[in-house]
Amino acid sequence: GQQVMQxxxxxxxxxGEDFTTYCNSSTTLSNIQWYKQRPGGHPVFLxxxxxxxxxxxxxxxxxxxxxxxxxxxxxxxxxQTTDVGTYFCAGREPITGNxxxxxxxxxxxxxx
Amino acid sequence: DAGVxxxxxxxxxxxxxxxxxxxxxxxxxxxxxxxxQALGQGPxxxxxxxxxxxxxxxxxxxxxxxxQFPNYSxxxxxxxLLLGDSALYLCASSLAAVSRGGYTxxxxxxxxxx
Numbered sequence: 001g002q003q004v005m006q007x008x009x010x011x012x013x014x015x016g017e018d019f020t021t022y023c024n025s026s027t028t029l030s031n032i033q034w035y036k037q038r039p040g041g042h043p044v045f046l047x048x049x050x051x052x053x054x055x056x057x058x059x060x061x062x063x064x065x066x067x068x069x070x071x072x073x074x075x076x077x078x079x080q081t082t083d084v085g086t087y088f089c090a091g092r093e094p095i096t097g098n099x100x101x102x103x104x105x106x107x108x109x110x111x112x
Numbered sequence: 113d114a115g116v117x118x119x120x121x122x123x124x125x126x127x128x129x130x131x132x133x134x135x136x137x138x139x140x141x142x143x144x145x146x147x148x149q150a151l152g153q154g155p156x157x158x159x160x161x162x163x164x165x166x167x168x169x170x171x172x173x174x175x176x177x178x179x180q181f182p183n184y185s186x187x188x189x190x191x192x193l194l195l196g197d198s199a200l201y202l203c204a205s206s207l208a209a210v211s212r213g214g215y216t217x218x219x220x221x222x223x224x225x226x
Contacts, residue, residue: 004154033214042202043155045214088154099145099168100215102154 004091004103012109019079021106023072023089030094032072034063037105038085046074079110115139116218118203124224125193131223133188137205138216143167144186145215146178147202155202161186162208190223198225 003026013019023032031050035043047056049065049072056063062075072089086107090100115138125131137144143162147155157170161180180186184205190197200222204215 006154035214042217042219043204043215045216048214098143098162099157099160099170101157102147105154 004089004101006087006089006103006106008106009104010107010109012111013079015081015110015112016078019076019083019108021074021087021089021108023074023091023103025070025091027070027093029069029091031092032065032069033090033092033100034072034074035088035090035102036085037088041085043088043102076108079108081110081112084108084110115216116203116205118201118218118221120221121219122222122224124226127193127195127225129193130189130191131193133190133201133203133221133223134185135187135203135205135218136185137203141205141207141216142184143206143208144180144184145204145206146186146188147204148172149200149202149220151199158188193225195225198223 006023031048033048034046036046037043047063052069053067054065060077064073074087076083086105088105089103092100117136119134145160146158148158149155158172158176159169159178160167164180175191177189200220202220203218206215
């Protein structure tokens with residue numbers, strides 16, 4: 001079955017530093033989504049990427065989908081304390097169906 | 113307000129018992145997916161319901177079953193509870209097939225099996 005791994009598992013940064021999390025799938029994906037989960041909260045949808053090599057930006061967040069559609073990354077520029085949380089990628093396979101398989105997540109701590 | 117309502121928020125059950133969790137999807141959404149999230153882990157897909165039928169299922173035993181009602185709300189049932197079933201159970205609603213706008217998650221039901 002599909003496996004989606006994320007690295008790193010944990011990341012501590014000083015406020016103002018940049019942060020990147022990487023997502024790798026064992027199989028080719030049709031699309032990939034990113035979610036943020038605050039401590040004690042539930043996942044909140046951030047964005048969906050569909051096209052090979054696609055890059056999307058949301059203010060300080062930049063999302064990329066790999067050319068082979070097997071990996072993705074989320075980069076945050078100049079982190080703020082409000083960025084604290086766990087970031088999950090979730091990938092969907094082209095054939096097997098409509099569900100998204102979530103990655104293992106990267107927990108971000110921002111030190112003020 | 114997440115738009116997706118789950119009940120109850122917390123639940124404590126004894127090993128071997130049965131539990132029913134409920135979910136009302138976001139207004140306008142017709143598809144409900146259930147996920148299990150163990151502490152420190154990513155959500156694991158249990159199953160998805162659309163048009164009152166289980167459309168897809170993850171790698172969970174038959175002790176996990178569900179239902180979707182005509183108003184799109186859904187229930188997750190777990191029989192013969194095990195200690196390992198302790199987790200946060202998340203309901204996610206979306207529009208039909210490709211979830212273009214992403215899932216909208218509820219706040220979850222925290223199940224503790226003792």
